Amino acid sequence: MTTLSPRQQQILDFLRAFIEEHDYPPSIRDIQEGCGISSTSVVDYNLRKLEEKGFIRRDREISRGIELLGARGRRTRIVEVPLLGTIAAGQPIPVPSSDRWAADAEDYVPVTEEMVRGRTNVFALKVRGKSMIEDLIDDGDIVFLEPVRHADDGDRVAVWLKDRGEVTLKRIYRENGRIRLQPANSAMEPIYTTPDNVEIQGRFISSIRPSE
Amino acid sequence: MTTLSPRQQQILDFLRAFIEEHDYPPSIRDIQEGCGISSTSVVDYNLRKLEEKGFIRRDREISRGIELLGARGRRTRIVEVPLLGTIAAGQPIPVPSSDRWAADAEDYVPVTEEMVRGRTNVFALKVRGKSMIEDLIDDGDIVFLEPVRHADDGDRVAVWLKDRGEVTLKRIYRENGRIRLQPANSAMEPIYTTPDNVEIQGRFISSIRPSE
DNA sequence: GCGCCGTCCGAACGGATGTTCGCGGGAACG
DNA sequence: CGTTCCCGCGAACATCCGTTCGGACGGCGC
Numbered sequence: 001m002t003t004l005s006p007r008q009q010q011i012l013d014f015l016r017a018f019i020e021e022h023d024y025p026p027s028i029r030d031i032q033e034g035c036g037i038s039s040t041s042v043v044d045y046n047l048r049k050l051e052e053k054g055f056i057r058r059d060r061e062i063s064r065g066i067e068l069l070g071a072r073g074r075r076t077r078i079v080e081v082p083l084l085g086t087i088a089a090g091q092p093i094p095v096p097s098s099d100r101w102a103a104d105a106e107d108y109v110p111v112t113e114e115m116v117r118g119r120t121n122v123f124a125l126k127v128r129g130k131s132m133i134e135d136l137i138d139d140g141d142i143v144f145l146e147p148v149r150h151a152d153d154g155d156r157v158a159v160w161l162k163d164r165g166e167v168t169l170k171r172i173y174r175e176n177g178r179i180r181l182q183p184a185n186s187a188m189e190p191i192y193t194t195p196d197n198v199e200i201q202g203r204f205i206s207s208i209r210p211s212e
Numbered sequence: 213m214t215t216l217s218p219r220q221q222q223i224l225d226f227l228r229a230f231i232e233e234h235d236y237p238p239s240i241r242d243i244q245e246g247c248g249i250s251s252t253s254v255v256d257y258n259l260r261k262l263e264e265k266g267f268i269r270r271d272r273e274i275s276r277g278i279e280l281l282g283a284r285g286r287r288t289r290i291v292e293v294p295l296l297g298t299i300a301a302g303q304p305i306p307v308p309s310s311d312r313w314a315a316d317a318e319d320y321v322p323v324t325e326e327m328v329r330g331r332t333n334v335f336a337l338k339v340r341g342k343s344m345i346e347d348l349i350d351d352g353d354i355v356f357l358e359p360v361r362h363a364d365d366g367d368r369v370a371v372w373l374k375d376r377g378e379v380t381l382k383r384i385y386r387e388n389g390r391i392r393l394q395p396a397n398s399a400m401e402p403i404y405t406t407p408d409n410v411e412i413q414g415r416f417i418s419s420i421r422p423s424e
Numbered sequence: 425g426c427g428c429c430g431t432c433c434g435a436a437c438g439g440a441t442g443t444t445c446g447c448g449g450g451a452a453c454g
Numbered sequence: 455c456g457t458t459c460c461c462g463c464g465a466a467c468a469t470c471c472g473t474t475c476g477g478a479c480g481g482c483g484c
Contacts, residue, residue: 007431020289022271023279024237027471039433044473046431059234063275063440063471067235070292071320075235078288078324110288110324114422136348136421206421209348210326219461239441251463256443258461275441275470 004053008046010035012055015068025066079116080108081144083124087158087169109142115206119146122205125158125169132156132169135184141209143169145202156204162197169204216265220258222247224267227280237278291328292320293356295336299370299381321354327418331358334417337370337381344368344381347396353421355381357414368416374409381416 004012014034018026026034028043037043047066050056059065070076109124116122127141135156137143143158151157153173159181160167170181170191179198181191216224226246230238238246240255249255259278262268271277321336328334339353347368349355355370363369365385371393372379382393382403391410393403 005431022277024276025235027275028473029471037432039435040472041434041474042432049430061439061472063239064236065234065472070290070322076290076322077232078290110326112290112322112324114322115420133348136345136350138348208420209418217461240443241441249462251465252442253444253464254462273442273469277442 004055005046005049007035007037007042008050008053011043011046012050015056015066019068025064025068027064077113078110079113079122080110081116081122081124083107083109083126083142086126086128087143087167109208111144111208115208116144116146117205119205122146123202127169127207131183131185131188133185135171137169137184137207138209141207143207144205146205147201148203149200151200151203158201158204160199160201161191161193162199163193167201172198172200216267217258217261219247219249219254220262220265223255223258224262227268227278231280237276237280239276289325290322291325291334292322293328293334293336295319295321295338295354298338298340299355299379321420323356323420327420328356328358329417331417333359335359335414339381339419343395343397343400345397347383349381349396349419350421353419355419356417358417359413360415361412363412363415370413370416372411372413373403373405374411375405379413384410384412 011031014031015026018030018034028040028047031037031043031047032040035043047056047058051058055069057067057069059067067075122144124142124144127137127143128139130139145158151172154171156169157172158167158169159172168181168191170183173180173182174195177194179193179195181193181198183190223243226243227238230242230246240252240259243249243255243259244252247255259268259270263270267281269279269281271279334356336354336356339349339355340351342351357370363384366383368381369384370379370381371384380393380403382395385392385394386407389407391405391407393405393410395402
């Protein structure tokens, strides 16, 4: 049963508008006035209904203790992912470590938490170039990586090539003693190197494309 | 003068943490306890300082009337975009209209507002098939569309083909009296049809790829 | 009619909460 | 030393605000 009475719908709309405007929830009497209701108990009554139906969560006895929930009664949190730099030739990126993680981020990318799937210390990099275009990662995309040191074959990883002093995003394969870094672009050749020349910076989690 | 005393920094941090957890601001006495302060007047004093320095905005005489301001206090809002269905052969999707918008959504996709760039009534569809793979839209992706009836040449639009009774996502081109619906997949042929056979449902805004 | 239920009304109670005021300690300065 | 300013302390006050209670109105089924 998720049908709302007109009054409840009205209150819900007012809640959203009020929070949008003030950044804090209304008091019961704010709702009363805003919806033209003659008694606070009516507001209380309908707020209980809204809570039963999963649209809000209330902290009783606490003024303005109303929390708006999203669809299905869940709450979507936002994670601010530090944008540490660009993956581009000749420019090594700083290695995030847990102690001084994100200390020198240029910027932060706010994303819903499902983009990082509960992983911690995720960081972001802006992609330059089309070497991963067939993996649907375009120039200008922002990729999210988790800081790991090891990866499985076929993983998309950001690796630091020591001899070149640069970082690239490639798929990694171990082949009898050497490393193959495979771009997802049939026009480009794989890079072959040795294990001691590569340092894995992070494993690809997901990507977004900034809207044009 | 934007230097903060330790106490003020502490209160600011507490404010952020409290709002993150509860979705509504703390009362003065919440701050008092949370920061180990012995008097509410100290909290009031420092809140005034924080307001002078531009970190918060207060609505006087109103409980929990504290609003975080500033670059680091900015609030990234979440938009719940209704997922109206799947773009797949043989399955027409409901046409969203402003009056009964999203009334029958299967689900809602929470995204940061930058994904819809301030547009209203945006809806989402799950993509089936790889017909737009060269536009970096994969099978399983979720695309966001704004409900428009008209589009420019080259726009990626969801169109309803009346004779087939199905909806697809294609690039649209008008060519001397007829319509060309161009997939972004070189292995697939364009669809040619007439203007009275197509009904534009929405224009592509952005897409996300649910994390694996 | 009668009872039940969802909804609304008005008033009152008591706790929660923002505000104010007097006081004091400590640092900086003349 | 005296003054001023920043900051903290404790208590009291007035209001804000969630809660509760008795009552009422209308629709519905029996």
